[in-house]
């Protein structure tokens with residue numbers, strides 16, 4: 001075996017949903033660099049088209065698609081419009097940072113509708129397509145919040161633990177069809193999702209210090225794990241969560257003893 005081809009995605013079709021921004025955009029650019037034809041899907045079609053232009057400018061292949069994972073018929077149309085699917089990357093999520101006792105019914109429904117039910121629809125439709133096609137790799141963006149919380153993260157954290165359990169179940173149910181499913185658990189990443197935190201210097205710095213590496217991640221630092229999970233390099237990896245958190249979940253972080 002030539003191990004240099006382990007990460008090669010030539011001839012593969014990769015669908016990235018939420019690809020107009022942040023981690024999804026970086027994932028789409030990375031998958032195209034490794035040879036995949038990337039379907040760049042987002043609620044924001046203009047943003048998706050801009051990412052396609054970036055990929056084409058680098059010599060890659062990509063197609064823009066409009067998709068709203070909050071709407072079952074939109075997800076069906078998206079998946080039906082793709083001849084085959086080898087890699088699916090699901091990223092859309094929102095966070096309403098608020099203490100549980102102050103959460104409204106409407107806010108709970110909005111977060112769960114996108115983060116859990118929207119991603120479920122996509123996993124279901126994408127999984128069916130991969131089973132019909134004889135295999136594939138599913139990658140879902142969970143979070144360190146699937147494991148650990150702080151005040152204000154309750155509902156978001158519950159959805160991130162929820163998508164992880166969907167991933168684990170897909171791994172169990174789809175292995176016999178050649179489909180693998182894994183989650184990625186980022187720490188804090190500089191994207192529009194976390195832009196409100198950047199406005200508060202004390203909050204931003206506290207998060208930076210919380211990881212072993214002492215800083216925030218850039219979206220491009222999620223690309224390596226995405227390529228690994230998408231490709232043959234991870235052929236025996238399924239049902240896992242891969243933390244890309246600069247060591248956040250490994251360390252206590254509050255105090256360095258005088259050693």
Ligand SMILES: NC(=O)c1ccc[n+]([C@@H]2O[C@H](COP(=O)([O-])OP(=O)(O)OC[C@H]3O[C@@H](n4cnc5c(N)ncnc54)[C@H](O)[C@@H]3O)[C@@H](O)[C@H]2O)c1
Nearest residue numbers: 018021022023043068069091092093141143188189191193
């Ligand atoms: N940024 C972080 O610090 C961080 C940390 C941990 C986990 N994550 C997870 O990573 C993922 C990506 O986060 P990000 O920071 O890149 O977010 P982002 O807000 O930058 O991008 C999300 C994209 O999803 C799209 N989207 C929103 N609703 C949609 C819908 N209904 N249908 C289709 N597309 C829709 C948006 O238009 C946007 O382009 C999320 O699941 C998030 O929970 C992010």
